[in-house]
Amino acid sequence: MKTPGGSILVLGSGPIRIGQAAEFDYSGSQACRALKEMGYHVILLNSNPATIQTDTAMADVVYIRPLEAEVVERILTTHRPSGVIATLGGQVALNLCVELHRRGLWERFGVEVLGTSPRSVQRSEGREDFRQAMLGISEPVIQSIYVDNVERALQFASVSSFPFIIRPDYTLGGTGGGVAFDPDSLTERVTEGLRLSPVSRVLVERYLQGWREIELEVIRDGAGNRLCVCGMENVDPMGIHTGDSIVVAPVLTLS
Structure with a gap:
């Protein structure tokens, strides 16, 4: 975004469940706080009222409505935000962002998708x-x-x-x-x-049953700077879902 002072729409993650855990509530809440500190008018959409980010202190406008294209279109019509953040809302927000991109809504309303672009989401998902x-x-x-x-x-x-x-x-x-x-x-x-x-x-x-599962958490900014935050290793081999296993950091079995 070029100049603080406009409106930013933040898409939440909806219900908390396996694969849509509480970290999305935390990250979305921090995004709302940071945007407000930078001088932006923050609009939040989340269908789950049992979250921190739907507290009225987190955003200037809070919509507790279904995370659906029609709801977003009404918000865009009413508030005309200049940007949207979808990458902190998990799979629900990412899918919704891509759907709206395919429908041409972001372009029609002049909304900039901040962070990962819809095309990059499509390539990774x-x-x-x-x-x-x-x-x-x-x-x-x-x-x-x-x-x-x-x-x-x-x-x-x-x-x-x-x-x-x-x-x-x-x-x-x-x-x-x-x-x-x-x-x-x-x-x-x-x-x-x-x-x-x-x-x-x-x-x-x-199916690579029995292989070791190693994860590297890497972040990169728009200038191409890269940082490996940490390496992690599943205690159980591939075939056991991460949610049913234990992950340790740093990686223990690679030299």
Whole structure:
């Protein structure tokens, strides 16, 4: 944003659940505070009243309404904010931001998407987009196929080998995903994943059961400065969801 004093819309994360945890409430609250200190008029949209950020002291205007495109359009019409922050609202806010981008609402109302752009969100959240981005920089990727129907998944399985992990597009926390060890479970998992994916697509990928899971938390600013905040390692191998495991920092088994 160029000059403080305009209005900024902050998209909250909605209900707290697995994959949409309380850290989004904390980060969104800090964003509201920082924006107000910088002189911006802060508008908050969140469907969950049981949060810190929906306290009237956090934002100048608080909407406790569904996180839906029609609600955002009414807010844009009423308040005409100059910018929007969606990256602190988890998967719900990111999906909503991308949907509004596709509809052309941000452009129509002259709203600048602050932070990660909708295109970057699509590249990181869309499994195939991310896969192609990795191939473009010569990073190895697991054998996989993108499907929008069960038949293609079964065809892929016939020329590869079980087990497979099913990863629906635009979901978080393992929602709609799972492991398939045979054609029957593959059919079941893909059907469920297609139902829960907002874009009805899933990635069928070779399952790396038993591999170590290492995570690096990295931040980068607009000038290209990069900082690795920390490295973390799951105590359990891949195959155990992070939410059911323990993560330690720093990484213990890499030299």
